Each structure stands twice: as structure tokens, then as C-alpha cells.
Amino acid sequence: MSVERRKFLKMAGLTALGLAGGAPAKVLGQDNAFADTAAEAVVKPIERSGALTAKRWAMVIDVRKCQEAGECTKCFDACHLTHNVPDFDNPKDEVKWIWKESFEHALGDQDHEYLNDAVKHAHMPVLCNHCDDPACVKVCPTGATFKREEDGLVMIDWHRCIGCRYCMAACPYGSRSFNWRDPRPFIEDIQPDFPTRSRGVVEKCTFCDERLARGQLPACVEACEAGALVFGDLEDPESEVRKLLAERFSMRRKPGSGTQPEVYYLL
Amino acid sequence: MYNGGKVLIGILVFLVLISSPLWYNMAMDGSDYQIELEKAVRGDDCVRDSAWMKANHMDLLNEWRDQVVRNDERFEIGSDGVQYERSLSFTCLSCHENKDKFCDRCHDYLGVEPYCWECHIVPKEVQP
Numbered sequence: 539m540s541v542e543r544r545k546f547l548k549m550a551g552l553t554a555l556g557l558a559g560g561a562p563a564k565v566l567g568q569d570n571a572f573a574d575t576a577a578e579a580v581v582k583p584i585e586r587s588g589a590l591t592a593k594r595w596a597m598v599i600d601v602r603k604c605q606e607a608g609e610c611t612k613c614f615d616a617c618h619l620t621h622n623v624p625d626f627d628n629p630k631d632e633v634k635w636i637w638k639e640s641f642e643h644a645l646g647d648q649d650h651e652y653l654n655d656a657v658k659h660a661h662m663p664v665l666c667n668h669c670d671d672p673a674c675v676k677v678c679p680t681g682a683t684f685k686r687e688e689d690g691l692v693m694i695d696w697h698r699c700i701g702c703r704y705c706m707a708a709c710p711y712g713s714r715s716f717n718w719r720d721p722r723p724f725i726e727d728i729q730p731d732f733p734t735r736s737r738g739v740v741e742k743c744t745f746c747d748e749r750l751a752r753g754q755l756p757a758c759v760e761a762c763e764a765g766a767l768v769f770g771d772l773e774d775p776e777s778e779v780r781k782l783l784a785e786r787f788s789m790r791r792k793p794g795s796g797t798q799p800e801v802y803y804l805l
Numbered sequence: 806m807y808n809g810g811k812v813l814i815g816i817l818v819f820l821v822l823i824s825s826p827l828w829y830n831m832a833m834d835g836s837d838y839q840i841e842l843e844k845a846v847r848g849d850d851c852v853r854d855s856a857w858m859k860a861n862h863m864d865l866l867n868e869w870r871d872q873v874v875r876n877d878e879r880f881e882i883g884s885d886g887v888q889y890e891r892s893l894s895f896t897c898l899s900c901h902e903n904k905d906k907f908c909d910r911c912h913d914y915l916g917v918e919p920y921c922w923e924c925h926i927v928p929k930e931v932q933p
Contacts (some may be wrong), residue, residue: 696924728931733926
């Protein structure tokens with residue numbers, strides 16, 4: 539019995555050696571093949587040619603100018619068309635990137651009894667605030683939502699989103715929408731240069747990162763004929779956003795939440 | 806062994822049955838099946854050479870996805886020295902114009918179902 543066991547152990551040892559000796563050769567062989575084609579490829583990424591860049595993108599919304607435009611919906615329409623945002627015609631399933639809110643809902647926590655009537659009854663566009671300290675990013679379990687360090691945009695990687703909706707619970711602004719149903723049949727005019735989303739992912743405004751990369755301003759800013767939406771680099775003291783913030787009184791949404799929103803409302 | 810003969814016959818029948826797809830393919834010359842893919846508009850030039858792409862396009866697409874979405878690096882110079890935008894809908898499909906006769910034909914044969922198209926758009930399908 540003991541002899542058989544010894545024999546067995548010898549055989550097992552030799553077999554293991556044989557396998558261990560053979561395997562790396564095979565793996566190395568494959569690696570080399572891969573390295574050859576990679577070297578041949580010489581792939582180098584091109585730096586963002588012609589893209590709009592900033593250290594800290596921010597938006598300033600002139601509520602007065604927006605009010606003067608009345609019932610205008612150009613920014614909402616442009617955004618939702620550009621990004622293939624579905625229209626379910628049902629508030630329970632609603633998906634929205636930029637929409638209208640009353641002063642009470644947008645900036646209501648900064649209300650007081652004697653506040654100017656014009657301000658109190660104003661309506662204003664609201665969107666993702668691309669916060670400096672975004673609550674959504676902290677809670678995302680897969681890293682699908684992340685803050686771009688180079689320019690501060692809060693992004694969603696729809697490939698990684700698992701639809702847990704923690705970010706929706708965490709966002710103090712209700713800026714995020716969930717796709718309860720397959721959105722594609724509910725998009726009237728599909729734009730081929732932007733993907734749709736699939737059922738079970740969360741979506742929101744991205745400050746048009748894809749347009750910035752092509753050197754274009756965000757779709758809502760471009761569509762606003764009243765000039766109420768201004769987009770620019772907050773770190774650049776000469777930028778229009780900084781000048782407006784220096785000149786006029788501004789508010790941000792829910793400052794108490796501590797997220798440091800980067801969308802400013804001029805009142 | 807009880808009923809040794811019957812058991813052996815049973816095992817033999819079992820082996821023949823389980824290997825029957827192999828016999829069938831040998832008899833019908835099924836191993837020579839070729840998938841005919843539509844030629845790309847620009848011929849053999851591609852972001853990498855065709856043989857590499859055949860084996861590794863899925864890895865390349867994943868790499869592109871991460872570079873565009875996570876790093877905002879949207880362009881690269883391909884192995885043929887041409888600058889390409891890292892875009893499935895535009896770069897890949899502008900040359901492989903017919904998704905049905907290129908992507909789908911091979912994926913269907915191999916029984917893989919990539920979910921690219923749940924979100925990404927085939928420009929031809931939405932443009933009149």
C-alpha cells in the first residue's frame with residue numbers, strides 16, 4: 539500500500555512539473571504574439587483636438603431673462619432631442635435631463651416671508667448641478683457615476699450602471715431619472731450620434747460632454763435665444779460666468795446639503 | 806458481471822449516440838462551413854489588421870468604450886496611420902456599412918449576443 543502511495547506521489551509530482559513547465563511557455567507565446575501586433579499598431583491617443591476645455595465647468599442661469607422669455611421650452615426640447623431622451627407621457631416613468639421648476643421647488647429653502655414677488659413666483663430651468671462634492675458619486679456601488687477630475691463634470695457610465703438607484707436616493711435635486719421601461723420605442727426622433735439608454739439604467743444631464751469634445755457648447759445653452767443660460771470655466775476669472783457672478787446676486791440650490799452645486803441662479 | 810453483453814451493447818449505443826453530431830458533420834462536410842461576410846467599404850484597411858480584428862475586436866471595443874467614457878480620449882491613430890474617432894456607430898459602421906451582413910452574420914453563427922445595439926444606434930436604421 540505504502541509503495542503504491544509513493545509511486546502515486548512521484549507520478550503526481552512529475553505531472554505537476556510537466557504542466558507547470560508547459561503552461562508558461564504557452565502563455566508567453568500568446569503574449570508575444572499580442573505584443574508583436576501591439577507594437578506594430580503604434581496606437582497613440584490624440585489629445586482633444588478642437589475641444590472646449592476648462593478646469594471647472596459651471597452654468598449660470600439668469601432667471602430674469604428666462605422669465606422674460608415666457609413659456610419658452612427651447613432648452614428642454616433641444617436637450618431632450620439631442621440626447622434621445624424618451625417621452626413616456628406619464629409622470630411615473632418620466633425621464634428628464636432639464637426641466638422647469640417653481641422658485642419654491644428650486645430654491646424654496648432660501649425663501650422668506652417678505653421676498654420680492656417677482657422672485658417668489660418665478661420659474662426656472664433645473665438640471666444636474668454637477669456638484670463639486672456629489673452625493674451620487676459617493677453612493678454608487680459600481681463606480682458607474684464618477685466625477686471627471688479634469689473639469690468637474692459628473693458623468694454616468696451607462697455600461698456599468700446596474701440600476702440600483704442609490705444615486706437617485708442620494709441626489710438632493712432629483713436630477714436623475716430611471717428607465718423603468720425600454721426607452722427606445724418612446725423616442726420620436728432618434729438622433730444617431732448619441733446612444734439611447736436601455737431598460738434599468740439611470741440617466742441625467744452630462745453638461746453635453748460629447749458636444750464639448752467636438753468644440754460645441756451644451757445644447758441647452760446653444761438653444762437659449764434669451765441668453766439666459768451661460769456656460770463657462772469657473773476657474774477662469776475672465777470667463778463670462780465669473781463676471782456675471784461678480785456682478786449679480788446669485789443662489790445655488792439647497793446649499794445646506796453641502797454638495798457644492800455648480801449651477802448658479804441669478805435673481 | 807451480470808448481463809455483461811447487454812451492458813456492453815448499451816454502452817456502445819450510448820457512445821455512438823453521444824458522438825453522433827461529430828459523425829454527422831464528418832459525413833456532411835459541415836466543418837467546411839464558411840461564413841460570408843460583406844467586404845468593408847475601404848477594403849482591408851482597418852484600425853488594426855484584419856486577422857487581429859477577427860480575434861480581438863471585442864477587446865478593442867471595450868478598450869475604446871473605457872477610453873471614451875472614462876478618460877474622454879476620443880481619437881487614436883490606427884495601425885494604418887490614419888486618425889480614427891473611437892466610435893462604434895460611426896467609425897466601424899461607416900466602413901462596415903451593413904451590420905446584418907457583417908456583425909450579425911458571424912455573431913448569429915457563433916451564437917453570441919452582444920448587447921451593443923440595445924443602446925448604440927445603427928445610423929442607417931434611423932436615417933431615411
